[in-house]
Amino acid sequence: MQDRMYQIRSYFERHGFYVSSRFADKLGMRAKNVRLFFIYLSFATFGIGFAIYLTLAFLLKFKDMIYAKRTSVFDL
Template sequence: MKRLKDMLERSAFGVCSYLGEKMGISSARVRLYFIYISFVTLGSPVLLYLFTAFWLNLRTYIRKKNSWLWE
């Protein structure tokens, strides 16, 4: 079960984990709030989630490229 959870977290871009670490709360709680807010607002937080996932991937790519440049 833990392996499945880890796989899903990696494939879901790690946005909830990142936000949970930054706010100091568990990622499970962030996911739960995200689900609740999505139901109330009819899915509009999905756009915010996708934007954040794009931003995190871009940031990771830039960091990898910069570390390779300085080595």
């Protein structure tokens, strides 16, 4: 049972745009606590927290597309 939960969790971590991890790094917190905050917020506000999460994921993905990290001058 725990192995199955780990597989589900790792799937969502790999394909979830790393929103929680990126905000946790920015805030100096653990990603688990940020995820729990979004879960509790979504239950408390009937889905508005999930909408915020998806909006932030879209904005972070959009920002990554615009500001590509180049390792060299020759990557232009």
